[in-house]
Amino acid sequence: MPFNCNTPSPTNLPPPDTEGGACMERSMADSFEVQRVTTARTHQRCDSCCRSIAPKERYVGFAGKWDGDFYAAKLCLGCDSLRQLVWVFDAEHGNSLEDDGLAFNQIFEVAAEFGLICYVSSAPAAAASIARTA
Numbered sequence: 001m002p003f004n005c006n007t008p009s010p011t012n013l014p015p016p017d018t019e020g021g022a023c024m025e026r027s028m029a030d031s032f033e034v035q036r037v038t039t040a041r042t043h044q045r046c047d048s049c050c051r052s053i054a055p056k057e058r059y060v061g062f063a064g065k066w067d068g069d070f071y072a073a074k075l076c077l078g079c080d081s082l083r084q085l086v087w088v089f090d091a092e093h094g095n096s097l098e099d100d101g102l103a104f105n106q107i108f109e110v111a112a113e114f115g116l117i118c119y120v121s122s123a124p125a126a127a128a129s130i131a132r133t134a
Contacts, residue, residue: 032064034062034063036060037058038061040054040058044059044074045074046074046076047105048075048083048104048108058077059074059076059077062104066101085111087102089116
């Protein structure tokens, strides 16, 4: 199933290129992504921040194929907003993500590299190091 210009901006694929309102061909014609805002029926986990998504909370579900591999992921609405911001910033500053895409678990890392957020790891070693410097 080839990429469709009517599909919302994907996560693992760069946003569609348009010229004069027409969809331009992608180099990876067999790659695609579908996303849908869904209301959780049971507890889910965000594949970006690992936060628990509670029942009746909305999240964005993704499914697709990239570089020959199928994938599925869930993002809380906050992480999905950050994902969209990363793609917009990248498009305005040289499209460095266009060739490799953006892994769901790397959204925070890439956003911090772009200077969009100040990211402090929740790992115990990082917390201990911050406590020592305070």
